[in-house]
């Protein structure tokens with residue numbers, strides 16, 4: 001079993017890469033790959049973690065949908081994985097979750113800010129990208145099941161909130177639907193694991209919350225991901 005893990009932020013990924021003992025792969029010049037990749041064996045499975053990488057122009061992690069799709073597509077072509085996991089952080093409503101809670105899904109991943117009010121294109125834009133949920137992968141893990149909803153902004157204007165609520169969104173983040181779309185294109189099983197860094201319906205600014213809670217959420221994300229990898233047999 002070959003498992004590809006797509007992660008946007010280096011700070012979240014490095015402790016996991018170290019704990020799994022993965023080794024950095026050389027940049028594949030032929031594919032002009034710009035994505036830092038780490039590979040190794042863990043409990044009989046081949047694990048590849050592929051990061052969205054840092055922007056050369058702005059020096060920050062390439063968060064968001066575009067690089068998540070590019071990263072996933074190029075890693076699929078290079079490694080032909082059996083399973084893809086998108087691990088990262090998310091915002092959530094106060095009624096659904098607390099900081100560092102783990103959210104995964106048994107429902108399709110959607111976009112909440114792709115608005116195209118033309119018949120056919122409206123549903124295409126929102127997307128309903130397949131995910132798989134195998135309860136046995138989450139044995140021994142405290143988690144919530146809900147819709148993971150993707151957009152291109154960290155803030156939440158009213159129209160986004162309305163659409164997230166209409167779609168029963170539980171985890172608001174910036175990569176999942178894009179990774180799921182690339183996985184669907186190639187017929188590969190996919191699921192997300194998200195840890196909550198910020199509560200999106202409270203007064204506190206979610207940028208401040210994000211920065212304050214990133215390390216706690218990342219630690220939980222790492223522990224959970226490693227337990228899931230142990231639980232996967234094959």
Ligand code: SAH
Pocket residue numbers: 008009063064088089090091092153154155172173174175197198200206210
């Ligand atoms: N400013 C931060 C970057 C966070 S951007 C920094 O300096 O490190 C948001 C990243 O975390 C994205 O990868 C996204 O998937 C996730 N995320 C966490 N909370 C989010 C929220 N409320 N809305 C959208 N994305 C969120």
